[in-house]
Amino acid sequence: MMNIYLDIDGVLVxxxxxxxxxxxxxxxxxxxxxxxxxWLTTHCRWGSNQCAQWLEQNGLPKPLVDRLHRTVRPTHWHTLKTEAIDFSMPFVWLDDALLCSERAVLRQHHAQDGVFLMDSWDDQMALKALAYLKSIGD
Ligand SMILES: [Mg+2]
Structure with missing residues (x-):
């Protein structure tokens, strides 16, 4: 069992x-x-989930957005995304920009390896993330 946490801006759009x-x-x-x-994105916080609208506005195919909306679970966090991470489970967090304070929380939990940093300027990045997820098996 592996939890996947998905940022949106800089990762999917x-x-x-x-x-x-x-x-x-x-x-x-x-x-x-x-x-x-x-979801681990500013489009899903404070108990409000705007991910589907945002993804559709940014050109993701509607059938895929509908499936994401049905399947990907919302998180509740306020200040740091790490509030939403379950550190008792292995995880992969796809994000393009972590705060220093989020990095500090990961260090406290010895969980820095859980982050897969996405370079939004790299046109191979989605392919690299896919290869990484396939490589970790599970
Ligand atoms: Mg981002």
């Missing part, structure tokens, strides 16, 4: 990766981790 690669990445996550994938 606003990135150099081609849409087809982002779709492939999301299809794999939906197929492989349907019960343990969580």
């Amino acid at each position: 606003g990135t150099a990766s081609p849409m087809s690669d982002i779709v492939d990445l999301l299809e794999y996550i939906l197929e492989r981790f349907p019960h343990s994938t969580y």
